[in-house]
Amino acid sequence: MEKQAAQRAAEQLLAEHKAATRFHTMDGLAAIADAYDVQDRYVALLRAAHGESIGYKVGLTSQTMQTFCGIDHPIAGVVLATRVHRSGARIRRADFxxxxxxxxxxxxxxxxxxxxxxxxxxxxxxxxxxxxxxxxELVDDRAADYGSLDVRSLVSDNSWNGGIVLSDFITAWPDLEAVPGRASRDGAPIGEGHGRDILGHPFNSVAWLAAHLAARGEALKAGQVVMTGSVMKTVFPTEDAAYRFDLEGIGTVEVQLAG
Structure with missing residues (x-):
């Protein structure tokens, strides 16, 4: 995509987020490569407020999520430093x-x-x-209409990444393909899945990302974090609550939502 056009599109995205504009299809994105060109420039603008990149998110890695969004392939976005939270973080819904x-x-x-x-x-x-x-992962879909979701517009908007909440990392882990994960809201179960729901194995998600970055002249670096994709359908909280995700044999992550 022509650099000036990509820059204008990135500035438009920044303005729309500040104005709380509802997500919509962007003009001028002829190919998925154009969308990543815009994403690169949009992320560059975000760095002023949110710091440097610490890694990536990979989205739409499960059949459930691909069916939900009507998109049949993974997508990538960038995670910025100030958007990384520890388990137990308090997050304001009003910030999204x-x-x-x-x-x-x-x-x-x-x-x-x-x-x-x-x-x-x-x-x-x-x-x-x-x-x-x-x-x-904290995603901000800006009240998108999933019945007419355009993947190029989604990718341009940094694939909707608004932050991540992490438990402690472990260096020895069980079989990730079989590991079950269970989500709950205020202690009540709301969904579950397994590592195999992420492209058959979470490392397949990382492999896809490595290939994607290589195609754009980039590469994964030591120390970076990769969010491999959701094991279940996105949950959209509408009120204050505590959410928890238990990943058997790996750990537990919690987030407290406030208005």
Whole structure:
């Protein structure tokens, strides 16, 4: 995409977030590559308030989420430093156009992932993973209409990442394909899933991201965090509540929502 057009689109997104404008289809995005061009510039604008990139989110990695959004492939976004929260964080719903919660497995990268490799698999990406944890992604869909959702507009808007909440990372973990995760609201169950719901294995999500970044001349770096995708459908809180995600054998992450 022409640089000036991408910059204008990024500035438009920043203004729309400040004005609490409802999510809508953006003009001028002829291809998914155009959307990532806009995302790059939008994230650059966000850095002034939210710090440097600490990693990435991968979205739409489960059949449930792809069906929900009507999009048949994963997408990526960037996570910024001030948007990283520890378990138990208190989050204001009013700070989002519309807050959604996604329940995930996060990984921390141990070593740089060479961008020259033709492709990665769960097995070949595994040596680059240092640790894993239970995580909740804070997404801001700005009250999007899921009946007419445009993936290019979604990607441009940093794939809706508004932050992440992390438990403690662990360096020894159970079989991630089989591990169950259960979400609850004020102690009442609201959904569950397994590691295999994330592209068959959470490391497949990391492998997809590595290939995506390589295609854009970038690469995963040691120390970065990757949100691998939700094991269940997004939850949209409408009132104050405590949400918890228990990832068996890995840990528990909690977030307290306020108005």
């Amino acid at each position: 156009g519309r807050l959604g919660l996604e329940f995930e497995i996060a990984v921390r990268v141990k070593s740089d992932v060479p961008a020259s490799a033709a492709s990665y698999t769960a097995a070949t990406i595994a040596p680059h993973v240092e640790s894993v944890c239970a995580a909740i």
